[in-house]
Amino acid sequence: MTRSPRLAGAGAVVRRRLLVAVPVLAATSVGMFALGAASPVDPAKQYAGAAAFTASEENLAQLRANWGVDDPLPVQYLRWIGNLVQGDLGWSTSRHEPVASVLAARAGWTLLLIGVSLALVLVASLLLGALAAYRRGGLFDRVLRTAAYAVQSMPVFWLGLAAIAVFALALGWLPAGGLTDVTATSTSWGDVAHHLILPVAVLAVSQAPWFVLFVRDAVAESMRDDHVLAARARGLPGRTVLFGHALRTALLPFLTLVGTHLPELVGGAVLVETVFSLPGLGAVTVAAALGSDFPLLAAITLVTTAVVLAANLATDLAYAAADPRVRLDG
Amino acid sequence: MADLTARVPLLRVARSRLRLRPGRAGVLVAGLVLLVAVAGSLLAPLVWPLDQSAVALDQTRLAPSWSHLAGTDDLGRDVAHRAVYGLRVSLLVGAVAALVATVLGGVVGGIAGTLGGRVDRILMRIVDTIAAMPHLLLGIFIVAMLRPSLGAVIASVGLTHWLSTARIVRSELLSLRTRPFIDAAISGGAGRLRVLTRHLLPHVLPRLALATTLMIPHAVWHETALSFLGLGLPPHLASLGNMINDGQGSLLTGAWWASLAPGAVIVVVTLAIAVIAARWRDRLDPRVRAELHL
Numbered sequence: 001m002t003r004s005p006r007l008a009g010a011g012a013v014v015r016r017r018l019l020v021a022v023p024v025l026a027a028t029s030v031g032m033f034a035l036g037a038a039s040p041v042d043p044a045k046q047y048a049g050a051a052a053f054t055a056s057e058e059n060l061a062q063l064r065a066n067w068g069v070d071d072p073l074p075v076q077y078l079r080w081i082g083n084l085v086q087g088d089l090g091w092s093t094s095r096h097e098p099v100a101s102v103l104a105a106r107a108g109w110t111l112l113l114i115g116v117s118l119a120l121v122l123v124a125s126l127l128l129g130a131l132a133a134y135r136r137g138g139l140f141d142r143v144l145r146t147a148a149y150a151v152q153s154m155p156v157f158w159l160g161l162a163a164i165a166v167f168a169l170a171l172g173w174l175p176a177g178g179l180t181d182v183t184a185t186s187t188s189w190g191d192v193a194h195h196l197i198l199p200v201a202v203l204a205v206s207q208a209p210w211f212v213l214f215v216r217d218a219v220a221e222s223m224r225d226d227h228v229l230a231a232r233a234r235g236l237p238g239r240t241v242l243f244g245h246a247l248r249t250a251l252l253p254f255l256t257l258v259g260t261h262l263p264e265l266v267g268g269a270v271l272v273e274t275v276f277s278l279p280g281l282g283a284v285t286v287a288a289a290l291g292s293d294f295p296l297l298a299a300i301t302l303v304t305t306a307v308v309l310a311a312n313l314a315t316d317l318a319y320a321a322a323d324p325r326v327r328l329d330g
Numbered sequence: 331m332a333d334l335t336a337r338v339p340l341l342r343v344a345r346s347r348l349r350l351r352p353g354r355a356g357v358l359v360a361g362l363v364l365l366v367a368v369a370g371s372l373l374a375p376l377v378w379p380l381d382q383s384a385v386a387l388d389q390t391r392l393a394p395s396w397s398h399l400a401g402t403d404d405l406g407r408d409v410a411h412r413a414v415y416g417l418r419v420s421l422l423v424g425a426v427a428a429l430v431a432t433v434l435g436g437v438v439g440g441i442a443g444t445l446g447g448r449v450d451r452i453l454m455r456i457v458d459t460i461a462a463m464p465h466l467l468l469g470i471f472i473v474a475m476l477r478p479s480l481g482a483v484i485a486s487v488g489l490t491h492w493l494s495t496a497r498i499v500r501s502e503l504l505s506l507r508t509r510p511f512i513d514a515a516i517s518g519g520a521g522r523l524r525v526l527t528r529h530l531l532p533h534v535l536p537r538l539a540l541a542t543t544l545m546i547p548h549a550v551w552h553e554t555a556l557s558f559l560g561l562g563l564p565p566h567l568a569s570l571g572n573m574i575n576d577g578q579g580s581l582l583t584g585a586w587w588a589s590l591a592p593g594a595v596i597v598v599v600t601l602a603i604a605v606i607a608a609r610w611r612d613r614l615d616p617r618v619r620a621e622l623h624l
Binding site: 020021024025028032035036038039149150152153154155157158161162164165169176260262263264266267270271274275285286288289290292293294297298300301304305308309312 | 452455456458459460461462463464465466467468470471472473474475476477547551554555558559560561574577578581582586589590593596597600601604
């Protein structure tokens with residue numbers, strides 16, 4: 001079997017990453033479990049809700065026995081983590097259904113929101129950042145940078161409320177929240193798209209400054225590279241030099257940074273979903289937190305972390321595959 | 331800490347005899363904004379006391395006017411008045427949480443940077459892995475398990491924000507270790523402890539102070555985000571996040587001003603800290619000139 005020489009070390013890298021990620025995630029899960037065990041909330045009463053006031057002590061004891069919440073903590077931890085590894089994410093006490101089915105029903109909307117926003121941010125930041133770098137210190141560069149710093153200092157939920165105030169309430173162009181029209185009886189994609197314009201735009205705008213500033217700095221840097229100067233000296237048009245030469249060099253490091261920025265996007269998505277009352281993971285997370293729903297919260301946090309780690313690894317491997325100068329040694 | 335950020339630029343401005351060059355004007359304005367913000371939030375209880383639980387149901391949702399500069403909210407409370415107290419709470423939480431994060435990050439980064447080698451590699455890999463956890467989710471988890479309170483919010487911010495500080499301290503120490511003056515000190519007979527306290531720390535501390543200052547806006551955002559989700563400070567307490575959350579309801583009935591003032595306060599204070607931190611970084615490291623000159 002012949003392997004691409006560029007990805008020669010890929011297997012070793014994957015193994016080494018796992019060697020660190022698995023113990024760290026395991027340690028984190030112990031920490032989370034300890035925090036959950038120290039929590040003053042009684043899961044049986046939590047589960048019973050208002051009925052806890054009238055439920056007999058036997059019923060509550062039966063609930064505790066069913067879940068084994070009175071077992072020694074290490075036993076409980078091993079049971080929880082064992083189930084988790086086998087794909088059983090547990091039972092959500094705030095939503096009264098399996099955690100896995102909550103994730104299955106909700107994660108899609110969050111992924112859609114994050115995916116579309118990320119695509120928008122990438123296209124816009126590459127375009128705007130490159131244009132700003134072309135005339136460094138020029139009017140466009142200064143305006144864009146000032147705008148980026150201003151947006152960067154706005155909390156995303158406040159930006160969302162401002163967008164609702166302007167585009168939904170004052171102008172009446174777009175709906176203020178929800179996924180479908182209140183009168184709708186079924187989910188049509190056109191309706192959903194119409195409802196997603198504002199949330200996607202808000203998430204994209206709030207994440208854009210970081211990407212725009214990075215692209216701008218990287219392209220400005222590569223505008224001074226020899227091959228870019230040579231291209232200009234040959235008299236190639238500005239657009240070709242900018243997008244064909246300068247941006248191309250700056251593109252690769254950008255790729256890995258996108259991976260490291262994913263956690264920010266997840267946090268932003270949670271807040272945007274709350275502002276626009278979207279039925280994604282955000283609303284469930286907040287409800288689970290208010291109800292101290294340990295299985296659901298822990299599963300959401302650990303699963304997203306695993307997804308982000310996998311995405312980071314994928315971008316690093318893609319980076320190595322795309323750039324022959326990069327050697328996979330870490 | 332917040333006090334220091336206000337003092338440093340003012341000293342510098344005083345020294346420059348107030349010559350307003352382009353970059354300086356921004357720093358001067360930012361310094362004034364921060365001075366007003368810090369002094370306002372420290373002195374507010376003396377000058378303009380607020381009864382946190384008071385409501386005026388005959389004055390609900392009044393538009394901004396001379397008697398209510400930022401209008402009133404759903405319960406007839408003066409938005410501008412509560413925003414001052416919200417800033418007070420947010421700056422307090424932000425500063426304390428930033429300090430907690432700095433201590434945590436300083437210890438981890440310090441161990442990695444002074445010991446180097448295998449310890450450094452393992453610690454930094456751990457930091458990288460934890461950095462992959464969405465910190466808002468982790469923060470929500472911590473607050474949910476500890477039940478929402480001031481202490482839980484501070485723990486939530488502190489435990490999720492120490493990674494960048496650890497990285498800064500570690501890389502600073504690693505680069506310092508190779509500098510000739512450290513070799514000179516060691517060959518002059520200085521022991522480990524002396525090198526650490528007399529030669530390494532004085533170089534790391536200014537950077538640590540800068541990192542702490544830059545952390546405050548992040549800590550404030552994290553706190554406001556938690557409060558906005560209803561997971562932060564108790565709802566009757568005026569905090570910037572709580573106020574924006576309250577304002578969400580009145581926004582839909584047309585009272586857009588209830589969320590405007592608290593958000594604007596966050597933006598202005600964050601920008602002021604960013605401008606000053608950028609200038610501060612220029613001073614620390616003149617080779618890498620930051621380009622933030624608003």
